[in-house]
Amino acid sequence: MAEILLEIHGLPLEKLRAQGYDGACNMSGKHNGVQEIVRRSAPDALYVHYKAHCLNLAVVHSCKEPIIRTMMPVVQECAFAFHYSAKRLEAFSDELKDDQDVKEAMDRKTKLKSLCETRWISRPDALSTFKTAFLVVVHTLEHLVTQHDDKAAIYLSSILRFDFIVGLVACEHILCLVVHLSLFLQDPKCDMLSAIEECRVVLTQLNDARNNQQVWDALFEEAVSLADQFDVEPT
Incomplete structure (x- = not known):
């Protein structure tokens, strides 16, 4: 799903270097969170807790x-x-x-x-x-x-x-x-x-x-x- 959305918006997945969400486990979880799912396709996309949320x-x-x-x-x-x-x-x-x-x-x-x-x-x-x-x-x-x-x-x-x-x-x-x-x-x-x-x-x-x-x-x-x-x- 992430790959499809990024493709729709013209954002090449191989250039993704960071991703930011809130701290909820379904977003930040290191096993099944969104950030981990994205990193399976873009290993360089480091997760950062969204600073405005902090x-x-x-x-x-x-x-x-x-x-x-x-x-x-x-x-x-x-x-x-x-x-x-x-x-x-x-x-x-x-x-x-x-x-x-x-x-x-x-x-x-x-x-x-x-x-x-x-x-x-x-x-x-x-x-x-x-x-x-x-x-x-x-x-x-x-x-x-x-x-x-x-x-x-x-x-x-x-x-x-x-x-x-x-x-x-x-x-x-x-x-x-x-x-x-x-x-x-x-x-x-x-x-x-x-x-x-x-x-x-x-x-x-x-x-x-x-x-x-x-x-x-x-x-x-x-x-x-x-x-x-x-x-x-x-x-």
């Missing part, structure tokens, strides 16, 4: 911190709540129409984005949208509470907590530094040397941010500013 796994591991692990599901549940309920989505749209500043900041987006379950590296966009629309989300949930929407009350209680707000602000900032690298690694023109150099650049950015108190002070102040709008006390 980056995704690193992000998943990093997001196991309690403050992030509890924040992410709330964002997802709120997005689903608005997306799969016409009543809630209409209420969100009405609130968005009344807030021109948020509407402009959302750059023509009209609803919240759900978090991809597997591609965590794509989550910054969803977190940015949620943070930008936070004011509208809160006002929508408050309106739904007056309409006796019990779940809206639960969501409202979950997001009007300072640990949620500071987790949202910090996680969105950090993942935005990494998302460019993921896109870079998936570029067909990317080679190993340029990939290594780009990784070094991102690592330098992350280390500089980690050791720069001004960065964390700015993130904390952003979280405080967001919380102050709803009398949420910084803790």
Whole structure:
């Protein structure tokens, strides 16, 4: 099958020097995995664990911190709540129409984005949208509470907590530094040397941010500013 597909796309098997997949055993297995099946016809095609997937796994591991692990599901549940309920989505749209500043900041987006379950590296966009629309989300949930929407009350209680707000602000900032690298690694023109150099650049950015108190002070102040709008006390 591999030979047929490569032939269809005009890729001579004898010139194959590398192959990259995720780390699942059906792909990477050294006995019956895809990489081994391909190497039977192309012995020089060394298997490499797909680096964009490695980056995704690193992000998943990093997001196991309690403050992030509890924040992410709330964002997802709120997005689903608005997306799969016409009543809630209409209420969100009405609130968005009344807030021109948020509407402009959302750059023509009209609803919240759900978090991809597997591609965590794509989550910054969803977190940015949620943070930008936070004011509208809160006002929508408050309106739904007056309409006796019990779940809206639960969501409202979950997001009007300072640990949620500071987790949202910090996680969105950090993942935005990494998302460019993921896109870079998936570029067909990317080679190993340029990939290594780009990784070094991102690592330098992350280390500089980690050791720069001004960065964390700015993130904390952003979280405080967001919380102050709803009398949420910084803790």
